Amino acid sequence: MRSTVALAACDSYEDETVLSAMRKLLCLLGGAGAFAREGEKILLKPNLLAARTPERAVTTHPSVFEAAARLLAETGARLSYGDSPGTEGLRLVARKAGLSPRAERLGIPEGDFHTAVNLDFPAGRFEKSFPVAQAAAEADGIISLCKMKTHGLTRITGAVKNTFGCVAGFEKARFHLRFPNARRFAGMLTDLNLLLKPRLYIMDGVVAMEGEGPSSGDPVRMGLLLASRDPVALDAVFCRLVALDPGFVPTITEGAASGLGVFRDGEIEILGDPPERFRNPAFRVTRMPAAGDATLQALRPVRNLLIPRPVIHEEACRKCGICVKACPVAPKKALSFPGGNEKRTPVYDYSLCIRCYICHEMCPHRAIRIRTPLLGRVVSRLLRKAPEHMP
Ligand code: SF4
Ligand code: SF4
Secondary structure: OOOEEEEEEOOOOOOHHHHHHHHHHHHHHOHHOOOOOOOOEEEEEOOOOOOOOOOHOOOOHHHHHHHHHHHHHHHOOOOEEOOOOOOHHHHHHHHOOOOOHHHHOOOOOOOOOOEEEEEEEEOOOOOOEEEEHHHHHOOOOOEEEEEEEEEOOEEEEEEEHHHHEEOOOHHHHHHHHHHHHHHHHHHHHHHHHHHOOEEEEEEEEEEEEEOOOOOOEEEEEEEEEEEEEHHHHHHHHHHHHOOOOOHOHHHHHHHOOOOOOOOOOEEEEEOOOOOOHHHOOOOOOOOOOOOOOOHHHHHHHHHHHOEEEEOOOOHHHHHHHHHHOOOOOOOEEEEEEEHHOOOOEEEEEEOOOOOOOHHHOOOOOOOEEOOOOOOHHHHHHHHHHOHHHHH
């Protein structure tokens, strides 16, 4: 099996620039008509993790959303859009991210992401039933509009992980608890992608997020859009652009193991602009195996000396309690207000913490940082790879 990934340079979020790059991407993959037909219900699934402005690079940029929407609308498909944000409502997040004004202007309604429809998936390796948002369950096709970002648990959040937002409302936290290890969590995500089968994954890499993604990292210009039918191949190309071994990304390895896609040299054909143009080996991302995979299982006795942990910066913390509410560990939380006093900074119980990093993802004030212990930093440096040869 060989997959195709298309790359198009895109220097800015200026509307015409993005539209032209998007047109080029879709042409390389057969045109918008290859992914949507007249009368079909097509759901656009951007990354709307949290209510942040587009400059923060947390969410899919509105000009990328608009460009994809315009070209797909030309097919005569009936478009809708939506996502299940972490803790806030879709309407609030879409407004802050600048998407809803564009959607309103284009006449694209918000899909129903509150109502859950249980979809069975007997073939699932890790999960056999998902509470999927009605908008995703009833769509004829899904177009994923993912964002190029780092992620504490899965190293990157790109194409495979973006589909997680099709799980309805706050059901997502339950999945983190049921799949506390990165490999199993990635396996569940793979099953979800195989169930919903988005027709196309388009990645916003014009300005990506490096460092402490997916919400507290720093914007970094990468200058491109990428697209593929294969989310595993798309994520693997992202990895190679930033000198991250795709083998460290559980959504890639589990995706390949389940037949969702491919990632090895020789299995991916690149179309469009040459990848050399976009390489950024200095991109800040954790270059070590994700917690829970075979390597770290073998190193279990020194697990806490290796695995990055969330840490709260007292001076930045506003005591809003969002992180405490978001922590899925129960009944005894891995993160709580000391003595129940909500005027004090929350504290961690690392013996209970499953390192899902949801608290870090959800903190709106960037008060939670991910800190890798010294031994982990040494191992990460040893594992840093030179950029691999692109297929
Ligand atoms: S760490 Fe962040 S989310 Fe948690 S209480 Fe402080 S400001 Fe709120
Ligand atoms: S404390 Fe944070 S990282 Fe640990 S389990 Fe809770 S939400 Fe996840």
